[in-house]
Amino acid sequence: MFRKLLFVLLVLTGIAATLTAQEVQRTQPKFWIGFTGAANYNMYTGTTQKLNETLMAPSAFHDGSGFGGMGAILLEYRPAPVIGFMLNLGYDNRGGTFDQVESPCNCPEDLKTGLSYATIQPSIRISPFGPDFYLFLGGSYNHNLNKSFTYTFDQDNGDKLNSTVDDFSNMRKNLFSAHVGVGYDIQLASADSRTQVALSPFISYHPYFGQEPRDIESWSISTVRVGMAFKFGRGTVNKRTERVIAPVPADFRIQPIAESDVKFTTRAPLTNPVRRTINETFPLRNYLFFEEGSSVIPNRYVKLNKEQAQQFDTKSLRDSEYKNESGRSERQMDVYYNILNILGYRMLQNPSAQIALVGASAGNGAALGKEYAESVKSYLVDVFGIESSRIATEGKDQPNNPSESPGGVNFLPLLRAGDRRVEIVSRSVDLMTPLQIIAVQENPMDSRVLFTTTSEKNQPLKSWNVKLTDENGATQNYGPFTGDQESVPGNMILGNRSNGRYKVVMTGHTSDGVAVQKESTLNLVRSAELTEEEALRYSILFDFDESSTVATYEKFLSDVVAPRIENDSKVIIHGHTDIIGSEAYNMQLSEKRANETERILSNAVKRSGKNRVDFETRAFGMDTGKAPFLNKLPEERFYNRTVVIDIEKAK
Structure with a gap:
């Protein structure tokens, strides 16, 4: 019997799984309340002979069956689409009739029971294929209400029937058992109604273990239950939120094309x-940008007084936490805007180092460029006490590597904003070495x-x-x-x-x-x-439309980055550009740089004998939604011309 029922349950599971693909849209309350009604098919096994203290049947009864009813109040809680909880509180009839037996005198004997219980049946509800089809399993607590029986002894082939109506003795007051089943919710309310109503047919199996009603002999009961639940719930209406959707042209037509296309x-x-702790090697952009017509250092750059300068330490910029989507823009800009203080601090740490400040006015004359450079020099001398002789200044009409091309007419305001700058030049590699930053992203x-x-x-x-x-x-x-x-x-x-x-x-x-x-x-x-994860991050920066390829950085990638990649690591490479230029060109440029970076790192990893390294390479071009920085200011656009390399350590 159990095998047959298991087969039925599997068939229903397959049917319901197919039906879930055709579901209509509806809201989903978390709490449901309703009623359950069902028919029990009770199956008796084991041995029953001593009915009570005053009556023992001449022959033992063994097998039997019968029908009963079950009715209950139903409560459901579904905190998640896949899993939920059900509770039935009600009445459960387990009555039935034993198969007729014959006494030693060849006299027929019949025994009919009237067992019934108050029942509490908690269940776990699992919906593997959608919200309507569900499996459930759980336990049962049954408290005996009725223990009556009717025993009939046919002493003379029907001419003399002796019937006894009494109660069984040695009945267990409380039974604990289990059950398993499947069901399907048929939604009766409209999809957008806040109050949902469902009719839920189900079938369940209650096995014999734990269902031995007496503490003597071996009578046990198994039950197959087929029923229906009627329930309703009230939840939040699911509005079809159109986050971002494109208008569909009138001539837009859905036409099938080849499956492989x-x-x-x-x-x-x-x-x-994911919360990732990143140890980033952040490159310092050696440019300081100025506003048009002004030689004053813009206020977005962090400027200290003499007392603050004496206490400044680059370690104060090491730790930070930002929760914006990229996790980089605010943090790195905060570091970059301290470029003057980082430079002053490092010049104090390296007293023999010298720098040249080359100011360019983006076409407004070398004199204005010189003023830019002198403003930066004055800050370093007056605030950090750097000797004036260690700082050379020069003014130019255009920078050494201008963004604006001769005769160009497109994006001129953006290009000239990037060319209006002071470039920091030094033979001392310690002054502009990348800064180590620990950040939580x-x-x-x-x-x-x-x-x-x-x-x-x-x-x-x-x-x-x-x-x-x-x-x-x-x-x-x-x-x-x-x-x-x-x-x-x-x-x-x-x-x-x-x-x-x-x-x-x-x-x-x-x-x-x-x-x-x-x-x-x-x-x-x-x-x-x-x-919690840990990762390392490196960045490669490019000037505007720089002709040099990633190959220029092959030594840095092979000698510095690749050795930090371990077995079973994941390497995530992102290519970006600024918003200047065409979308197609910038996508191609960022894709080429990102793929070339992967090639160099992959070859270096293979040469070192590392295994199972997973590379994930993506190009975003000028996509502002994915850009690590904004594109409003020239320094942001310069930092967006980048390839970012994240090394996620093996878990």
């Missing part, structure tokens, strides 16, 4: 959220959900959107996107939920107007606690 994949972060780039589109036949998508639908029918839309790879923070998708299963639909179209739609799935789980 476009592929769509999703990648969920292994852990969400929450939710780094690799803790985001990654969406990727690829084309095998060079039919990239011109634009595309993604639509996420969770188990409860709530939708989120992201896009339009134009690159082949985009990411969204896992925490943004989850909201205030602890976990979620999402159907992801990507809809886009190619440059020739052919549309494509692809589907994927996504599972997100929020850890109860932040996952």
